[in-house]
Amino acid sequence: LCFYGIRLGFLELHLCIILKEDSGIRITLIKIGGWMAMSWVMKISLPQIITNVKNAVHGFKKLHGRAFEDPYIQAERAKLPYELQKMPNGSVGVKVRYLDEERLFAVEQITGMLLAKLKETSESALKKPVADCVISVPSFFTDAERRSVMAAAQIAGLNCLKLMNETTAVALAYGIYKQDLPALEEKPRNVVFVDMGHSAYQVSICAFNKGKLKVLATTFDPFVGGRNFDEALVDYFSEEFRTKYKLNVKENPRALLRLYQECEKLKKLMSANASDLPLNIECFMNDLDVSSKMNRYWFEQLCAALLARVEPPLRAAMDQAKLQREDIYSIEIVGGATRIPAVKEQISNFFCKEISTTLNADEAVARGCALQCAILSPAFKVREFSITDVVPYSITLRWKSSYEEGTGECEVFSKNHAAPFSKVITFHKKEPFDLEAYYTHPQEVPYPDSRIGRFTIQNVGPQHDGDNSKVKVKVRVNIHGLFSVASASIIEKQSVEGEHNDTPMDTESASKNQGRDEELVCKACKHLHCHCGNNEKKQDHPSQPKAKTKVKSIDLPIQASLCRQLGQDLINSYIENEGKMMMQDKLEKERNDAKNAVEEYVYEFRDKLCGAFEKFITEEDSNKLTLMLEDTENWLYEDGEDQPKQVYMDKLQELKKFGQPIQERCMEHEERPKVLNELGKKIQLLMKAVEAYKNKDEKYDHLDPAEMEKVEKYINEAMNWLNSKMNAQNKLSLTQDPVVKVAEILAKSKELDSFCNPILSKPKPKIEPPSDGQAKANGEHNGPVNGQSAAETNILDTLCCEGWRFCFFHLQVEAVKVKHPICVVMRFLCTFNI
Missing domain, CATH: 3.90.640.10 (ATPase, substrate binding domain, subdomain 4)
Known part of the structure; x- marks a missing residue:
């Protein structure tokens, strides 16, 4: 299993991979500097940017989700060395040279190329497929910017499980390993996280309990870094x-x-x-x-x-979290710019505390994203750790009221509201209506357009009695921080005559609804306020017995029109285009590999002609081949600079046609003596085995004479073959092709083994154990003879046959067991070395 956390920085990209292996968990961090991994410019460094200024795309993180006329885009346009142009849909495009022609790519395509290349490289290195990932975004990104990043992940073929705020990822990386966090019922530990990267400054205050992280407030300055x-x-x-x-x-x-x-x-x-x-x-x-x-x-x-811009976000975060300096446990800093001593001093002076640097300033975000990916994956079990993030900007819904052509509005999510979160709002309508979502305070949003989108609730009609229908609308800020109208349903009521219902309904009587256009009832947050377009007073009516009603909920279709949202058809075309470019990249890589193979062969072979291959080629052939190599080198830098793959392959084969025989002669000359020696040793061992058989060696006395005759004949043939080949080879010069090749000698050796070894290694036949009668007969002969035991008889025989001095050691051992007088005497003589 692999879990990917991707930090899309302004200047660098960090990928954190958590691998689950048999031996445990391994975390790998990969850093790509310069943000350059696009199809036309692969992994590129700053010196390469300098030499390829107009075609090296970098620093495009904050171009996501913005219109070309956006003031920020126009300000950035003057700083960037490459060209920005307006796309047909009004968004930002990047103009580059691709395959010798000018091409215009959307920012989503640029990021998609980067992520696709990262995916391809990771899969190649890890030999494992990549699908799920968590991608970081700044906490101040709006819905339009977040949807743009999601589209880029989709173009790259990645399943983004979550868009995670950078400061929240840092908090997760900090808290999940802490073992000393307070219990759930205790006062939480408040930690401030300050992230000043290359292009933005973010502050987050988080409350930690055991297994729990809650973001209290988040502030930022997107334009300082x-x-x-x-x-x-x-x-x-x-x-x-x-x-x-x-x-x-x-x-x-x-x-x-x-x-x-x-x-x-x-x-x-x-x-x-x-x-x-x-x-x-x-x-x-x-x-x-x-x-x-x-x-x-x-x-x-x-x-x-x-x-001077360092302190205001710190103060704002403390005010929003309603905390005092003494409530803060520690201040953790990350991001490259926090290494500036003056920045550290500003932060430390504000909190009147020493700042902490326990986290890796560059890698904490990517590590937190990878941990979040592992937590979200059902295939991987990690320590339970709940995360509650916040909504960075307050969000308001606005709709058109049918009464006196007024408008109604309601703030559904306040600033720093918990997220992800859902709310259900009840409307009373007779016809389809629109809900317009926008940011309540545009001056707080670093984005020129405060609109989020328009949501049309369709198929709404009156009840059977002509009253307004009750429409329940569910709004949600999801795990990515995106606002949406998740669902809508209409409540149909049907009266059942003759019966009364004593159970109170989750609705209001028709008479009460006559005095207004709509009523909002929030099921998830009871302190939600409604600011409607009319101010007419409501009339109270006494409650009357109601007939029993049957309630039916019907889902309604919702048509969403989101600000700066890419259509699915356009995304599909970008995906198709990315697939074509990846295939083109693959073909281009193969073409370059073929070209490099020709160049490498030229340089390598030319060096060896004056070295290892010198004695294996005649002087005349060497001059011809050297001239051919020089011509090929010149061709590579002139007409052969940009040729199809097949042309390079043909050129390489043409060179190998002349060079391969020389290379083979060299290799054969180096390897032949070794294999000839091994074959000769093998023949000698087999001949010794045949000689032992002829000498009646008990090891081979069970073998069939006819088979041994075949073995001897085969060995003699192999010896004659070896001698003839060696004699013929010795007569040739090193510049001539060999008579016998290493492969032939190895084949002969293998053939000799396969024929002779089965015969020579044939086991002896098993001897049947003697029967009971034979055992008794043998036992009679093994008994005492003339009053002597078998051991005593053997000792006497040994003395008579071999002489006592040749068996004194044997007697020392046996005399202990045997009480024969001679044994005692011999033991005495041996003891004194007589």
Whole structure:
């Protein structure tokens, strides 16, 4: 099992993989720098961006879900080296060169390409399929931006189980391993998480209990981050170089990127060193070398306005959570920009506490996403840990009222409301109606359009008696943080005559409904308020006995029109296009591999012609082959620069036609002596076995003479074959093809084994045990003879036949058991070495 957590950063991408193996759990973290893994530019680094400025797409995270006319897009457009253009649906497109032609790709396609490439690389490395994942997004992303990221995951063929807020992912990575959290009935532990990355600043306050995480508040500044500090340095040095060297850096995209690269390095060095640090760039512009210097104090002065923006989100988070500084247990910081000493100081001074750095500033988000993926998966059991997130912006529903052409509205989710969460709202309507969802306070949303979408409740009609129908609408903020009208149903009432119902209904009488257009009843949150378009007073009527009614609920269709939502047909076309490009990438990779194989063969073989292959080719053939290799090398850099795959394969086969015999002669020369020696040893061992058989060796006395005659004949034939081949080979020079090849010798050896071994290794026949009569007869002969035991008789025989000095050791052992006088005497003589 594999669980994927993906952090889509502005500058880098982090993938965390949790693998369930037989030996336990393994967590792997992969970092891709530069956000470049698109089809036309694979994994690319900053130096590669500099050399391919207009075709290297990066920093497009915050382009998701926005219109081309969005002020933020227009501001970013001036900073990006590649070109942005308007798509037919009004969204943002990126113009790049793909397969030698200009192409326009939607931002969703760009991210989809990145995720698809990541999926392909992961599957190739892990040898396991990838499907489910959790992707991080900033907590301030609106519905339109979140839906755009979801579409990108769909284009990549990934099943996104959850879009997770980055600060919530950090909190999960922090809390799930804690063993000392307070119990559920105890006061929670409040922890502040501060995340300042390359492009945004986020703050979250979370309450922890054992097995439980609840987000209390989240605040942010989407327009301050590490790159703003880099820009401050770039602006300073650009002005200095304009005055000092008469260079306009900002008019040269390549030089500007180099300056950004050097300023980022300088910023990191200043985090660890407060003294003056040099800035030197060689051949910066117009073949000029530039130099300058900077120190931490002056850097902080340049960034004073940015540092002043650190405190407001911290204060807002504390106010929204209704906490005091003494209620905070610790402050955890993540994100690259939090390494700046001045930023740390601002955070620490506000809370009057030392900040904590127990989490990995770069990897905590990806790790939290992977853990969330494992929690959501039914195939994997992890420690129980519930997560309650919040709604970042308050959401209001608005509808058209039929009474006096007024409008009704209701705030269904307040800021920092728990999520995911559902609410049921009751309307009284006679006809279909629209619900318009929007953000209540547009000034708090870093997005120009406050609309979320329009939802049309269809097939609504009056009751049989002409009264308004009761329509229950379920609204929900789901696990991705997306608002939707999840369902709608109409309640039909049918009266049953002759019976009375004493049970109160979950509705109101028709007479009470006559004094207004609609009534909202929230089943999930009783303190929900309704702001309707009319202010007419309601009239109370005395309750009367009601006839028993039969209630029937009928689901109603809902037509949703979401702000900046990609249509499914368009997404399908993007998926199809991505499949074609992936296939094209595969073909392109195969073509490049074929080209590289030709180039590699040329270089490798040319080197060996002057080395290992030199003595296996004549001088004339060597000159011809060297000329052919040089011609092929020149062809690769001229006409063969961009040829189909088959052309490269044919060129390689043409080279191998001349080179393969030389390579084979070299290999045969190196391997032949070894296999010949092994075959010779094998023949000698078999001949010794035949000789032992002829000498009546008991090991082979059971073998069939006819079969042994065949074995001897076969061995002699093999010996003659070996001698003839060796003699013929010795007469040839190294530049000639061998008479016998290694494969033939190995085949002969195997053939010899398969013929001779079954015969020579044939086991002896089993000897039947003697019968009872034979055993008694044998026993009579083994008994005492002339009053002597069998052991004594054997000793005497030994003395007579071999001489006593040759068996004294045997006698020392046997004399202990046997009491014969001779044994005693011999033992005495042996003891004194006589």
